[in-house]
Amino acid sequence: MIVDFRRGRHLPSPLYIGGTAVEVVSSFRYLGVHISDDLTWSKNTSCLIRKAHQRLYFLRRLRRAGLGSSVLTSFYRCVVESVLSSCIIVWHGSCSAAEKKALQRVVKAAQRTVGRSLPTTMDIYTSRCRKRASCIMKDPTHTAHELFVPLPSGRRLRSIKSRTTRLRNSFFPEAVRLLNSGGPL
Template identity: 45%
Template structure:
């Protein structure tokens, strides 16, 4: 039977008091689960990242998958977001700014071709703003002031080229958070109303059933 590769599979383990047994069992469980479900786990593409904020950091022995050692990295890309072992977003923002600056070149070219402001605005929103706001709820709230300035430079450059006003990254972040909160509240209210309706219907059926039983008992006792 052909096997399927297990892409974007993540396993998180904790090492407490230098006890690596639990972490080792987590890796073994991952390998066993992939084998049982006919999934191919490529050790060459698998990366290990250790997050340790202790002052005294001991040496960690490498882990092995099917006899192959797993590469240990300090930065990993997960679902489009770059995460470092220091939980800093500078690496992710640097890559994002570099890509958006490359797209600013095409925006300048369109400006030289005397394109309309509307077309330039659409190009910015589709190619640059979407990249700046990609997974913004995961990283923007904890980025440093220096990283925020890097994003602002891209926005200012785009506004200078197009001579139009665009929403700042901060406003985009707040709008995304508000929409997410509204969806959570809406889902929660819908769940509460559904539970209430089910409880109300169940209670009504129980009352009706109880009334019918009482009526039958009264009739049988009368005759």
Template identity: 50%
Template sequence: MVVDFRRAQSDHSPLFIDGSPVEIVKSTKFLGVHLAENFTWSLNTTSITKKAQQHLYFLRRLRKAHLPPPILTMFYRGTIKSNLSSCITAWFGNCTVSDRKTLQWIVRTAEKIIGVSLTSITDMYTTRCIRKANNIVDDLTHPSHTLFTLLPSGKRVLQVGGW
């Protein structure tokens, strides 16, 4: 995949590895996350939404089988929520409003099926980011450790350096 932000797009000369040309693609899947050459996350969101809708079908089937809400919630957390929050700290912050609404629609649909209140997609993202920041603060060997310091209360993290 070639990432080129120049205004005047030009053809790139082929890259050869061991005498074989490397194929240039518009997008790729790496560690379960769809990356596009223009760094938009719509392809990734579409993939996540498609998987989540498939799992919603099974959630509806379980509801029709009269399973109690705690079991349905456990199924939701193990399949739908884990899918929605996979690598969420990497991609959710740059999602379009439309993509965020689509993802939240999945959560609301699951709420209606189960009959209980569930964590919103934005809260999932915020929770994961805070947890990641706290892990960086606690790990003295982390390359980004110096970018964060605890406030005097010791309960909140202050970002020192810029990203």
């Protein structure tokens, strides 16, 4: 896969390994996350939504069998929410509004089936970002520990400068914003 954001897209010369040309692909699945060459998350979110809808069928079957809402909630959290939130801190910040809305539609369908209110994908994303950022801040040996620098007051973190929205919506600047909005460190 070639990630290239230059205006004039020029195809590079083929890369040969062991005498055979390496195939150039537009997207690649790595650890369950679909990464595309333009770094959009549309393929990833559509695959997650399709997989979640397949699992919602089993949730509906369990409701028809007469199981209680606490069991249905546990099933949703283990089977459906785990799919929707896999690697969420990597891709959710850079998703389009339409993709976030489609993800939330799956949660709303599950809410109607379960009969209880369930956490939104944005709630899951913010809680996991905060948790991951606090783990990085506590570990001085982590390579990203220096990105979470407190200001002299000690109440807030120094924000990470970003010129592009791609960087602004990525994990580290977003985690700093979330930690700063959450009150004292």
